[in-house]
Amino acid sequence: MKIFQAYPTKKAGNEIIFRFENDESANKFMATYQLFKQTLVEIQVRDDREISAQQRKFIYALFRDISNWSGDMPEYIKQLFKMWFEEWRDVDEFSLRDAEKSVAAELITFMLDFVAEHDVPLKFKPLDALEPDDIKHWEYMSLINGFDVIDGSKPVELAHGEHAVGMGRDRDAISNVGNTVFSLSHAHHVELHRVGLPEFKSKYHINGVLVTSEILRELESRGRRFGTVRE
Template identity: 35%
Template sequence: MQLFLPVEEDSNGKLLINLSDVDPPTRRIIAGNVGQLAEIKFDDGRHITIDQRKKIFALLGEIDQWTGNFTMDITERQMKQLFISEKGLDEEFSFSDCSLKLASEFIEFLIGTCFEYDIPFAGKTLDAIREQYGWDMFCIKYHRCMICNQPADIAHVHAVGIGRDRNHISHIGNYVMALCRRHHQEQHRVGIKSFMKENQLKGVKVTPEIAKMLKLGNWQQEQGQNLRFINAE
C-alpha cells in the first residue's frame, strides 16, 4: 500500500503522520500494523518529489478508468511505453527514483493525453494539476477553462481599446486566458485583477506561434502572409 500523507511535528519534537484524510478501511489497516517498519521518503531536491508522484498516480487513475483497464499496472506500463517512444528514451524509468525533470515531463505528457482524448478530471485531480507547468498552454490549445476544465473561449487579459478591431490588430505580447462562460462572466463582474489573483491565474503570453494557433488578430500578416479580400458583389 502506498499513501501520501503530511508529516507534522508536535511540541515535543516528535514527527507525527496526519491521518485526517485517510478513509476508515485504510485507517484500520494502518492500525493493524502499528509497531511494524514503514518506508518514509522525503524530497531531496534532485529526484521525483512526493507531490509529482501524487500527480502521476492521480492522472494514471483517470486514464485507467477512462480506458476501462481498471488495472493500474497495465495503464502505467502502457503510458510509460508511449512516453518512452515519443521522447526517444533508451530505457525504462521508475517513479521511485527518476529525475525531477523526467517526472515533470511525464506529468505534462499525461495531462496532454487527457486533453487530446477528452479524458475527464476528477475534482481532486484537477486541484492537484492546475499549478503544473504547461496546464495553461493545454487549456488554450484545447479551449478548456483554466479553472474548471469546461469548454471555453479565449479571453483577453487586457482590453484592446475603444475603436480598435481585435480581428485586425496584433495580439503578440499580450496575454490571453481560456475561460468558460461562467468564469468569463465572473471575471467581468469582479474585475480582472481580483479575478486573476483569486484564481491564481497569470495568463499565457501570445507568441507568433500562439497567435497562429488561435488565429488571433492579424496573425496571417504577422506570419508574412498577404491577405486576399474577395469582393462579394
C-alpha cells in the same frame, strides 16, 4: 554511453573543477576518456530531489482518469505511459517510487498533453499539482485545444488579460499579437472580471498566454478566432 558521477567544486572563469567520489572513479573516467579518444564530455545535471507525494498522487489520478476514459485497466495505462515516456525521453526503465522530481514533472506534462489532445475528462484541477514552468505549458495547451485552464471544462471563452479589447471595438479588425489571453469557462471568465486580474492570477497561479502570430495561425487552423472573445 558510460555514465560517471562527479560534483562541481570550484569555478575559475570558464573552467569548472569536478570532484569524483574516489580515485578509482576518477581513474575509470580518464581511462574511458582516453580509450575512445574523446574531445568532448556531455554533462547532465541530476535532480537529487525525489518525486513528491503530491506528484505521485497526481500521476496515479491521471492513470485512473485515462483508464476511465479508455476503458482499460489502470495498471495497463500505467505500464503503457511508462513505456511511451521512456521511449520519448530515451531513458532506461524508471520507477515511480524514487524518480527524480524533475522527471516526475516531465511525466505529468507528457500525460497532460495526451489528456489535452484527446479531450480526456479529469476529476481534479491540474493547476494544483503542476510546477510553475509546467503551468505555463498547460496554459498554452488549454488555449490551443479549447478547454478551461483551471478545470479542463468546455466550452470556453477567450478572455483578455492586461490588454483588453474594449467596448465598441471590432474584435475581428484588430490584431491580438502582444495581448495576454486566458482560456476560461463562462463562470471563470465572469469571476476574472468580478475579482480583477491581479487577484485572479494570484488565486490560480496563472499568467495567461502572450499571443504571437504563430499562436494566431494555430488557432485559426483549428477554426477558432479571437472574434469570439468576451469582455
